[in-house]
Amino acid sequence: DILHEDDYLAVINKPADMVVHPAKGHWSGTLVNALQFHFSELSNANGTYRAGIVHRLDRDTSGAILIAKEEQTHRDLSMQFELRKIFKEYRALTSGTFDRDSDYIERRIGRHPHDRVKMAVTDDVVAGKEATTFYEVIERFQGFSYCRVSPRTGRTHQIRVHLASIGCPVLADKNYSGRDCLRLSELLPSIPPEEDRVLMHRQALHAHRLRFTHPHRKQVIEAVAPIPPEFADTLAALRTY
Numbered sequence: 001d002i003l004h005e006d007d008y009l010a011v012i013n014k015p016a017d018m019v020v021h022p023a024k025g026h027w028s029g030t031l032v033n034a035l036q037f038h039f040s041e042l043s044n045a046n047g048t049y050r051a052g053i054v055h056r057l058d059r060d061t062s063g064a065i066l067i068a069k070e071e072q073t074h075r076d077l078s079m080q081f082e083l084r085k086i087f088k089e090y091r092a093l094t095s096g097t098f099d100r101d102s103d104y105i106e107r108r109i110g111r112h113p114h115d116r117v118k119m120a121v122t123d124d125v126v127a128g129k130e131a132t133t134f135y136e137v138i139e140r141f142q143g144f145s146y147c148r149v150s151p152r153t154g155r156t157h158q159i160r161v162h163l164a165s166i167g168c169p170v171l172a173d174k175n176y177s178g179r180d181c182l183r184l185s186e187l188l189p190s191i192p193p194e195e196d197r198v199l200m201h202r203q204a205l206h207a208h209r210l211r212f213t214h215p216h217r218k219q220v221i222e223a224v225a226p227i228p229p230e231f232a233d234t235l236a237a238l239r240t241y
Contacts, residue, residue, distance in 0.1 A: 003064060003223040008073040008216055010039070010052075011223035016062040016202045021050045035067060042067070043074035055081055055154065060173075063090070063207025063225040076215035081154065087211040090149040090159060091138075091227060093204035093234060095177055096168040097145050102136040105162040109155045118175050119157040121165045131155045133162040141238045144171065148208070159205060171234075173203035182234060187241040199234040206231060 001013035014020070014031055021032045035042055035052050042052035045068070052067040054077045066086075068074035080086050108128030112118035122128035132152035139146040145168060151158050160176045163169055169177035182200040185191050211222040 010067045013225040045074040060202040064210040089209035091208045093171040094168040104134045171204040172200045
C-alpha cells in the first residue's frame with residue numbers, strides 16, 4: 001500500500017503483524033522482502049537485510065514508514081531524523097484516561113532490568129536515553145482514550161513505554177498493558193457469548209502521518225495512512241457502549 005512514491009523515495013502503509021526487516025526467527029514475510037520484490041532499486045546504506053529502511057516501526061504497529069531508493073536520499077533522510085526535523089503523528093487507543101487534555105512526557109528510556117524484550121522509564125542518566133513524547137486527547141470514554149501522539153525523539157518502544165508510565169498503556173499491547181486484545185464483552189458484559197467478538201486484536205498504535213522535506217526537490221511531503229478498520233470498529237463500539 002504505497003502512500004507516496006517518486007524516483008528517490010516512497011512512503012508505505014505498513015500493515016500490523018509485519019516485521020520490518022529480516023532477523024532471527026523472521027527471515028521471510030518482512031517488509032524488506034516485500035520491498036525487494038516490488039521495487040527495482042532500494043538503498044543499501046544499512047545493508048541488504050535492511051534495504052531501503054530509514055526508520056523502524058514495531059511489528060504490531062501499522063502505518064506510514066519512509067523508504068529510500070538510493071544512498072544519498074537515505075543519508076539525507078537519516079540526518080533529518082537525527083536532527084528531529086521529521087514530524088510523526090501516531091494515533092493510539094489506550095486503557096485508562098488522561099489527567100490532561102494535552103501534555104508531554106519527558107522520561108529517560110532504557111532496557112528493562114528484568115525483561116530483555118521490554119524497555120522501561122528510568123532516572124539513570126547512564127542506562128537511559130532522553131525521550132520526549134507529546135500527546136493530545138481526541139476522545140474520552142469510560143476507562144479508555146483515543147489520542148494523537150507525536151514523539152519528539154525516537155527511542156525503542158517510546159510511545160508504548162511513555163503512555164504506560166502515566167497509567168494509559170496502549171490498548172491490547174501485551175508487553176506493556178498485560179492483555180493482547182479487547183473483546184466486545186468487555187464493553188458490554190451482557191452480550192450473549194455467541195455474539196461476542198474481538199474488536200482489537202493487536203496493539204492499538206498506528207503511524208498516521210509523516211511530514212518531511214524532500215531531500216532533492218526541497219518541497220514538504222506529507223503522507224497520511226488511513227485509520228485501520230479495527231480502529232474504526234473499536235471506536236464505533238466505544239462510542240456506542
